Amino acid sequence: MIPPKEITYAGGGVLSAPPEESFVLNLGPQHPAAHGVLRIKMTMDGEWITRAEPVIGYIHRMHEKMGENRTYAKFLPNTSRIDYLAAMHYTHAFVGAVERGARIEVPLRAEYIRVITSELQRIASHLVGWGAWIMDLGGLTPILYAFDDRERILDLMEHICGARLTYCYYRFGGLCNDVDDYFLQGARDFVPYMRGRLKMYRALVTDNIILRKRLEGIGIIDAEMCRRYGVTGPVLRGAGVPYDVRRAEPYSIYPRFEFAIPHYPAGDSMARYLVRMDEMEQSLRIIEQALDQIPAGPVMGKVPRVLKLPAGDYCYAVEAGRGRFMVRIVSDGKDTPYRVKLRTPCFANLSPFEEASKGMILPDALAMLGSLDLVIPDIDR
């Protein structure tokens, strides 16, 4: 039970002899701070954590097996159920992998709409992560504001594709529906509205001394730890690495837009917080540019009636709300995939938790857990 290594506790004390009395604390699988059915087996020395081992798999659905026994089109809706808070990004990756394999051209208007909806989705996803995290820290109000804003995005999404959460809007070769003026005007109105709200959130939450005391210097995950564990997304950018799939492996029409990649070098929970707040502003910038440039035209390209990918393997990565999401399709030339691998960001982002939480006190570890912005179905698939 006692970890062999020497442990430095938060506050500076060093554990050299094994603690005289330690106990195991099960956080979850039913615990509000775990945001779903995540269980963390914690070995405690009083208030301090000597070992925190995440136990996952409670909501495992074997999406990868489902991918092997149905056609590409039938598997597409599954991908929006992996991370239900960023469904657009996940369908984008799968659609992109199939389009890459089958060499399907996507019309320009469809690409613009994909970018607009993806960035709206990113804001919606960050808003939930932000609100729920502040709620973990004891502030109940912000999540109500966040859901109010998110509601506007969900209404727009519902208008174009009928779904509010698990969208299947992107299709191989384009989109299932064109957008109308109601959506375009709604998205245009949302930009200044959200800018005003973000200003308010800065005054209400970001500059709040209680929040800063809870987050600054807590839960350091530095760039080297991110590299060894394959951590991506806001957690990596909060460690000062300006890595974003939209820049590193440009997909769709992201190279057409000007946007910054917010990154903060501190590597603590506050840095991850600031990255997410800045990213929402950058998403608004992208939406604004895309709305100005969007061309007329079709939203669906030429797609063969029976979709078969040439034998080989194809990868496609997107910058999802929580980091790098990659789909690897191995095809043997039939109309169903031979193998679908889903590389999800939360799985990799949770993996350094055991190392990073060693020697922390429990409330700090929960603040750090919230800063990872985990979606448990995304870990378990």
Next chain:
Amino acid sequence: MNPTLEQLSQEFTRLIGPVPTAPAAPANPPPPVQVVDFAVRGVNLDVTVAPGQVVAAAELLNRHGFSIDTITGVDWLAEGQMEVVYDYLHFAVSLRVAVRARVPRDHPEIPTISLVFPGANWHERETHDFFGIRFVGHPNLTPFLLPEDATFHPLRKDYQP
């Protein structure tokens, strides 16, 4: 010093060395180190190594500052083999490397790279769950996503529920 594609290809070619040709191998086997078109495949470099060389490959990429992206398996039932695919990415340069190794299906064992990349620990546990590939030297190869008493491997092509 950021790595370049040419430099990596050369180092991998040196690492792999001469590939022994099996008697039943096809006449023109694909080269073990291939620079591929990113727009078509989604990777820049595709490397095939022997199962014993995966740790050396991981160390090579670790020296060049790569990060582990994911590890997965593919079951090639007809050929009696299982493939382990290691994906790597680099945070500073846009380079994606896929390293693959094939193990016999009736004896699926491959060394662990979790001592080089601790992030590989979870990916290897997942691959063991789904394919039953044993990662020799892994610190904790117990069921991870599957139930804790699971003895089946659902992504094997001959798996019957």
